[in-house]
Amino acid sequence: MTALTVPMKQSMKNRFIPPTSAWLTLAVFVLFALAVPRFATFGNIENVLRIASILCIVACGQAIVLILGGIEFSFGSSVALASIMTVLMLPDLGVAGGFAAGAGVILLVGALNGALIARFDLPPFLVTLGMLMAVAGFAATLAGGLPIDAPLTDAFTWPARGRVGGVPVPIIAAVLSLIALYGLLTHTHIGRLWYLVGANSEAARLSGIRVRLTIFAGYIVASGFCALASVILTSRVGSGQPGLAPNLPFETIAACAIGGIPLSGGQGRASQVLCGVLIIAMMNNAVVLLNLPVAYQQLMMAAVILGTVVLQRASAPIQVMWHLLARRGGSQ
Amino acid sequence: MTTYVAPVFEVQGVAKHYGATCALRDASLRLFPGRVHALLGENGAGKSTMVKIIVGAIQHEQGATTIDGSAVRFRSVQEAIAAGIIPIYQHLSLFPHLSIIENLSAFSYGSTRSLSAKSATISRQEAETWLKAVGLDLDPETPVEALSLGERQLVEIARGLGQKCKVLVLDEPTAALTQEEAERLFGVVRTLCSQQTAVLFISHKFDEIDALADDVTVLRDGRTVIDGEPRANLTRTDLVRAMLGEAVDIAIRDLPPPGDVTVRASRLQLHANSSPFDVAVRAGEIVGLAGLVGSGVLELASALAGARSAVSGTLKVGERAIPLGDRGRAVAAGIGYVPSDRHAEGLFPMLTALQNASASIIKSFSTHGILHREVESESILPWLQRLKLHPFQPDLQAGNFSGGNQQKLLISRSLSLPQLRALIVLEPTRGVDIAARETIHEAIIEAARNGAAVVLASSDLDEVMALSHRILVVRHGNVECELPWGAGRAALMQSLAGRAAA
Structure with a gap:
């Protein structure tokens, strides 16, 4: 077997291929930096990152579900329910307990989604869409239809407005989420199983993988990211709101798609989530800086989603070629 | 040789790349009416690419294709079908939830400009005639998912027969068929040949090639190495050598006696x-x-x-x-x-x-x-x-x-x-x-x-x-x-x- 060690070493080289979305992100940044006044200032970039952080954290969860070949809509109302639950529990449980109660509710919704999808082979689209509506109805009933204000103590506003070493807490949370997603996907057992089940669930079953458990775990971990985001979101708005972030699931799916994660499952990387989120955040920011009507934001978003999906599709053969050339160079 | 008959379809020196991989370098093929032409080659030799070019699924980069002597370049499978090149795929391409008759009408659905599916659906008698031609005695209203894999393949071939078929392309048609169904298929192919259809037959099984093929073309590494030789002039060893470029030794087994x-x-x-x-x-x-x-x-x-x-x-x-x-x-x-x-x-x-x-x-x-x-x-x-x-x-x-x-x-x-x-x-x-x-x-x-x-x-x-x-x-x-x-x-x-x- 000693003769086999040489090609083994070689195969470990050249693992990194720059994704199309990374170039795209760079291009968007350079374009806006040149064309949009006040875009490339330190204060503005920090602002962009802080606003993008919630989207980024939830998109990490969405990415896991997409890799599994599923989709998750219920984030849209579960963050609303969590905010209400947090505010209602504040008097009894204190700040930490309130946030934990809100996060717990989201984990519960995730577990319920996972159980229905994994155990009964129900389509994720319908299960999570149904859950989105059910949870929205429940949240509205619980709140009586109106936002409930929370006492704005320092501890309560810390997740949204605090700083650690000068860096805003939401940005730290988003970076940690991305690192956690990267670690889960590339360095853990369960992450590998998500890819296998998402790529071909029947082949995964026949390879001896517990497909249902893998799916169940995926929805719970995904809701964990959403739970983290809900803490920051509730802290930022300072109240329990039945209509808190209805577009969240769609924005996270858009971010993943723009980053190049296909909705067909089995593929997706943390770097793609980052790129997709950054592109959306920079665009929204540019619209504000240029004083364009908000409607432009939606039109631009639509154009970017369609444009990047087409671009990703067209660049797939180039990626394969890049891989082959890189390999050839590496083995010489 | 059939030198005095013009080829109905000809491929001359085509090349095709996928990214950095070269699937075809210089491949040629001539199909004559009334003859079964076997296309042989290892996986990766370019067979599938060649077939895809012939049926219009992909376009070649160099070289030329001609049908009845005039140059042609199919931009889609639809165009190839309209020209009379009927593909039968290795992986079944039927719609399992639809009935046999709807599946048989698939090509006319593809080419109709009418909004009504009904006007493009073939008649019941027509469907029954096509099914009989491949030896199937089935109700055309049966959903395809109720059929066995072998029956489905025959339905797919029946669909091909319903077209004005100049060239029938059979890509490993017997992979899922029983011996009996394969024999039936070969009978159908021979009948078609007697009606001057050209057949391109791709198979890994030498028995089938012996039974069916008139001419043989072998591809190796994207090139034509045997160009339309009559089958009778070649031994199996010739073919294997052409495909592999060298003689193969068959491993001799010497297993110890089984244990518990x-x-x-x-x-x-x-x-x-x-x-x-x-x-x-x-x-x-x-x-x-x-x-x-x-x-x-x-x-x-x-x-x-x-x-x-x-x-x-x-x-x-x-x-x-x-x-x-x-x-x-x-x-x-x-x-x-x-x-x-x-x-x-x-x-x-x-x-x-x-x-x-x-x-x-x-x-x-x-x-x-x-x-x-x-x-x-x-x-x-x-x-x-x-x-x-x-x-x-x-x-x-x-x-x-x-x-x-x-x-x-x-x-x-x-x-x-x-x-x-x-x-x-x-x-x-x-x-x-x-x-x-x-x-x-x-x-x-x-x-x-x-x-x-x-x-x-x-x-x-x-x-x-x-x-x-x-x-x-x-x-x-x-x-x-x-x-x-x-x-x-x-x-x-x-x-x-x-x-x-x-």
């Missing part, structure tokens, strides 16, 4: 109306399973692998009982499994070759939920080398490999099990070229030599006869009889057809 019983299925009942039976496979023994389509042979094999549940019965590996249909426990007990449908049941096309091969042993290279990818490479790469994965790029997506190399990945997945006690292989070399076939056979024999109990289920009788210590013949969901090694083809055919029992 490793896999035991007791009172196994596959269907509600079949009777229970026992199967025992010893360590180091290769047991062949033979049976026609629908006989239950694949069900039996997958039940032995714990991949499929059964009505009743028990499955044991050594002393360890495995619940039927619990593939997770079966893998833990060391049962490797190579499923029959590579794409639906085996491959993770967008994951890397390495990740495909390691799918069953992830636990062995993870501790406390953390993966150790260097251990993964160390345990998998030797297998990929031994199976001569080509190109040897473990980080390339599995979907980019040829069929034979994808199959090698699935076999590595089983062979790499830390304690491989049993290996259940279904159709290991379907649609696989000769060189890969040799490698895969050697790997199966090697697994038996190392003490695994091997079960080999294949519709390729030559394969089953060459590799098995004994052959179990499956009919109607039962093990009908057992044949010892060297029983001969005639005896096997007879028990398959059930004449001995009658």
Whole structure:
């Protein structure tokens, strides 16, 4: 077997291929930096990152579900329910307990989604869409239809407005989420199983993988990211709101798609989530800086989603070629 | 030679690249009316690319194609069909939820400009005529999903016959057919030929080429190496040499005598109306399973692998009982499994070759939920080398490999099990070229030599006869009889057809 060690070493080289979305992100940044006044200032970039952080954290969860070949809509109302639950529990449980109660509710919704999808082979689209509506109805009933204000103590506003070493807490949370997603996907057992089940669930079953458990775990971990985001979101708005972030699931799916994660499952990387989120955040920011009507934001978003999906599709053969050339160079 | 007849379709010096890979360099092919033209070549030789160019699915970069002497360049499959080039694909392209008659109308749905599906649907009589032409006596309203795999293939061919067919392209048409259905198909092809249709026939099976082909073209490495020679002028050795570029040695088996019983299925009942039976496979023994389509042979094999549940019965590996249909426990007990449908049941096309091969042993290279990818490479790469994965790029997506190399990945997945006690292989070399076939056979024999109990289920009788210590013949969901090694083809055919029992 000693003769086999040489090609083994070689195969470990050249693992990194720059994704199309990374170039795209760079291009968007350079374009806006040149064309949009006040875009490339330190204060503005920090602002962009802080606003993008919630989207980024939830998109990490969405990415896991997409890799599994599923989709998750219920984030849209579960963050609303969590905010209400947090505010209602504040008097009894204190700040930490309130946030934990809100996060717990989201984990519960995730577990319920996972159980229905994994155990009964129900389509994720319908299960999570149904859950989105059910949870929205429940949240509205619980709140009586109106936002409930929370006492704005320092501890309560810390997740949204605090700083650690000068860096805003939401940005730290988003970076940690991305690192956690990267670690889960590339360095853990369960992450590998998500890819296998998402790529071909029947082949995964026949390879001896517990497909249902893998799916169940995926929805719970995904809701964990959403739970983290809900803490920051509730802290930022300072109240329990039945209509808190209805577009969240769609924005996270858009971010993943723009980053190049296909909705067909089995593929997706943390770097793609980052790129997709950054592109959306920079665009929204540019619209504000240029004083364009908000409607432009939606039109631009639509154009970017369609444009990047087409671009990703067209660049797939180039990626394969890049891989082959890189390999050839590496083995010489 | 047919030099005085003009070719109905001609391909001259075409080239085609996919990214950095060159699929065709300089390939030519001439099809004559009324003749069956066999196209041969290893996987990766460019056969599929050639076929795709002919049927208009892709466009070539250099070279020319002509139909009836005038240059033509199909931009879509629709254009090719309109010109009379009718493809019958290796992977069935029927719509399972629609009825036979709707499937037969698919081409006219594709070309109609009317919004009404009804006006494009062919008449019932027409449908029945087409079905009769391929020897099927079925109600055209039957949904296609109710048909056997063999029947579906014939429906697909019937659909092709309904068109004004100048060239019929049959891409491995018999892969899923029983012997009887294949014979029926050959009859249909000969009838068509007598009506001046040109037939392009792609197959890996020499028996079929002997039975059917008038002319032969061989591709190797994207080039035409034998250009339309009459079949009668060539021996099988000539063909194999042309395909491989060198002579192949067939491995001679010298397995030690089998050991103790490793896999035991007791009172196994596959269907509600079949009777229970026992199967025992010893360590180091290769047991062949033979049976026609629908006989239950694949069900039996997958039940032995714990991949499929059964009505009743028990499955044991050594002393360890495995619940039927619990593939997770079966893998833990060391049962490797190579499923029959590579794409639906085996491959993770967008994951890397390495990740495909390691799918069953992830636990062995993870501790406390953390993966150790260097251990993964160390345990998998030797297998990929031994199976001569080509190109040897473990980080390339599995979907980019040829069929034979994808199959090698699935076999590595089983062979790499830390304690491989049993290996259940279904159709290991379907649609696989000769060189890969040799490698895969050697790997199966090697697994038996190392003490695994091997079960080999294949519709390729030559394969089953060459590799098995004994052959179990499956009919109607039962093990009908057992044949010892060297029983001969005639005896096997007879028990398959059930004449001995009658």
